[in-house]
Amino acid sequence: MTDVPKLGTEIELALLEDERAVEIAPTKKPATPREWIRQNLFSSAFNGILTVLSALVITYFGFQLVKWIFVNAEWAVVKTNLRIYMVGRFPLEEVWRAWASVYLVAVLAGLSWGVSGLRLQWTPRKAAFRASLGAALLLVFLYLLEGLKIWTLTLGIPAAVIAGIALGRAGSRRLRGLVIVGWVLAFPMIIIFLRAFDGVPPRVWGGFMLNVLLAVAATLLSFPIGVLLALGRRSTLPVVSKFCVGFIELFRGVPLVTLIISGNFILPLMLPPGLELSLIVRMILVFTIFSSAYVAEIVRGGLQGVHFGQYEAARAVGLSTTRMMALIVLPQALRSTIPAMISHFISLFKDTSLLAALAITDALRAARRASAQLEFIGDQKEALLAAALLFWGVAFSMSRWSQRLERRLGVGER
Amino acid sequence: MASEMELVGTDVEAGPDQMIVTENVKKWFGNFQALKGITTTVKRGEVVVILGPSGSGKSTYIRTINRLERHDEGRIVVDGIELTDDIRNIERVRSETGMVFQSFNLFPHLTVMDNIALAPRNVRGWPKAKAEEKARALLERVGIPEQADKYPAQLSGGQQQRVAIARALAMEPKIMMFDEPTSALDPEMIKEVLDVMKELARSAMTLIVVTHEIGFAKEVGDRVLFFDEGMLIEEGTPDRFFSSPQEDRSKLFLSQIL
Numbered sequence: 027m028t029d030v031p032k033l034g035t036e037i038e039l040a041l042l043e044d045e046r047a048v049e050i051a052p053t054k055k056p057a058t059p060r061e062w063i064r065q066n067l068f069s070s071a072f073n074g075i076l077t078v079l080s081a082l083v084i085t086y087f088g089f090q091l092v093k094w095i096f097v098n099a100e101w102a103v104v105k106t107n108l109r110i111y112m113v114g115r116f117p118l119e120e121v122w123r124a125w126a127s128v129y130l131v132a133v134l135a136g137l138s139w140g141v142s143g144l145r146l147q148w149t150p151r152k153a154a155f156r157a158s159l160g161a162a163l164l165l166v167f168l169y170l171l172e173g174l175k176i177w178t179l180t181l182g183i184p185a186a187v188i189a190g191i192a193l194g195r196a197g198s199r200r201l202r203g204l205v206i207v208g209w210v211l212a213f214p215m216i217i218i219f220l221r222a223f224d225g226v227p228p229r230v231w232g233g234f235m236l237n238v239l240l241a242v243a244a245t246l247l248s249f250p251i252g253v254l255l256a257l258g259r260r261s262t263l264p265v266v267s268k269f270c271v272g273f274i275e276l277f278r279g280v281p282l283v284t285l286i287i288s289g290n291f292i293l294p295l296m297l298p299p300g301l302e303l304s305l306i307v308r309m310i311l312v313f314t315i316f317s318s319a320y321v322a323e324i325v326r327g328g329l330q331g332v333h334f335g336q337y338e339a340a341r342a343v344g345l346s347t348t349r350m351m352a353l354i355v356l357p358q359a360l361r362s363t364i365p366a367m368i369s370h371f372i373s374l375f376k377d378t379s380l381l382a383a384l385a386i387t388d389a390l391r392a393a394r395r396a397s398a399q400l401e402f403i404g405d406q407k408e409a410l411l412a413a414a415l416l417f418w419g420v421a422f423s424m425s426r427w428s429q430r431l432e433r434r435l436g437v438g439e440r
Numbered sequence: 441m442a443s444e445m446e447l448v449g450t451d452v453e454a455g456p457d458q459m460i461v462t463e464n465v466k467k468w469f470g471n472f473q474a475l476k477g478i479t480t481t482v483k484r485g486e487v488v489v490i491l492g493p494s495g496s497g498k499s500t501y502i503r504t505i506n507r508l509e510r511h512d513e514g515r516i517v518v519d520g521i522e523l524t525d526d527i528r529n530i531e532r533v534r535s536e537t538g539m540v541f542q543s544f545n546l547f548p549h550l551t552v553m554d555n556i557a558l559a560p561r562n563v564r565g566w567p568k569a570k571a572e573e574k575a576r577a578l579l580e581r582v583g584i585p586e587q588a589d590k591y592p593a594q595l596s597g598g599q600q601q602r603v604a605i606a607r608a609l610a611m612e613p614k615i616m617m618f619d620e621p622t623s624a625l626d627p628e629m630i631k632e633v634l635d636v637m638k639e640l641a642r643s644a645m646t647l648i649v650v651t652h653e654i655g656f657a658k659e660v661g662d663r664v665l666f667f668d669e670g671m672l673i674e675e676g677t678p679d680r681f682f683s684s685p686q687e688d689r690s691k692l693f694l695s696q697i698l
Contacts, residue, residue: 333545335543335545336545338508338539338541339539339541339545340547341507342506342534342537342541343534343559343607343610344534344535344563344611345558345562346563353558353562357549358547358548361549
């Protein structure tokens, strides 16, 4: 009994390796650049024509864009209004509170990176990409930032990240728990930074900071609520499942803008007298409700992907329903929803720009306010493009992070 | 009918050597009746092999014993615990019965070690060290101690099924049930799983095995149950059943598979 299976094991492993070898067998690589061009761009007369045409179109529009960015565009509108973009009407003498929050996140991010033990891969191509990205950012900053104080504070951010990485690597495993606690406490701490000790009331929070805060709050709150809704939808109790279905269908079926406007005008009328929620809190509520309906549907999809055999196996070993869901079903269901989930949260983050419908100076409304100033009339393009870039930068980072997360959790592999 | 029930009822309390008592168990799926009144008793330490054509209700029958299927009529008593809608009874029975499935049903997001240690830790409340020690011993027993840190998808079918057996054994069950454990395996891996099952059969464990492996039934089976169309057609020792089946349907079945 002991010998035979082991023999079998080796054969099977060899077979497995064999299959893998077949799968990753490389296709023939072109030898010279010239050959590569011929194979990929001019493999036939038709492809050759397509290549030439596309090259012409791309060059033309690329040239126009570059010319506009570096010659025609008036970026002063962004430069002058940088603070409004970032923090809205946040009073100047209190902006240190926002900086403190940024630093907190920077240190935590660095620590997480350091503790995780991940190291950047430096292939020549990646190095070139990163160098040009860094150079582009530096150029933008060189133009936008003025004054020693701002420069010190800005350069302090990467410094804080690097310090976090170094500390994380040194402490490694011992710091792991601390970092998790840090992230859990980060959001409440930022709220305290902004508000406590005669801080700034949420009513004047604004700019990109507000977009981020609102998105983070709605994401953190709507995720557990959405999971509960998805589970409730499958409940055998009709009251629970009907309520969940009703909730999901109602809030998924109306445009977010109508919810935002209702949250602004109708919600206060429905609240009991004496309870007044500030506009920001009401907006967090609206975004959370809206988002949890979507999260619930994403999770439902994930739950459907879990094979019924998993439920049976979990029951057969004696797990209670709660443990079965928490330990067996949800981990599998949620892992398979990562791409859809991150996609939804990216979309939610961008949707925070709909706040511009109200009298809240988020990043998008900041752009419109900036280009409405007398000296910048006619500079909407520049102003809007700057706002778009802000959103894109965060959304793109989220997308990259989600890919990393997928790889680490092995979605679709196990 | 009523007096018969009482008789068996008293039997249960009087006869501690009776591990599983099923009495007139019936089960419907919509209009289709999968079980048409199964009555039999499995003794402590007995190895029962259930044979029958597909759709005969043999899998459904063993799945009623740990309540993966709810029986609609009749009584099922496992180790003195009657299966009712009471979830506490159901969970007690489930933690005393291990089950091995045709399609393994390992938890793909957990390592082999965690697959095995999960239930002892969460249902029995064992500390991590104790559960993992037990898991290591079981992996040794099923012949794959070196696979503890792998994920199920990295193992062959035969190895996965042996992990599934170890996972079921980790709860220290009194009964092990196998639902066609080798049917999804490539031929060269069947033996390694059967070897583990034979070793179990020779221990004091009570086994119920739904299978088409006649060799296994002959070698270690104490009793064969033959199912067809939701009914228990015939039962007896493997010797008698395979050499001189009594019922026409048993004869037909044996002529088709032998």
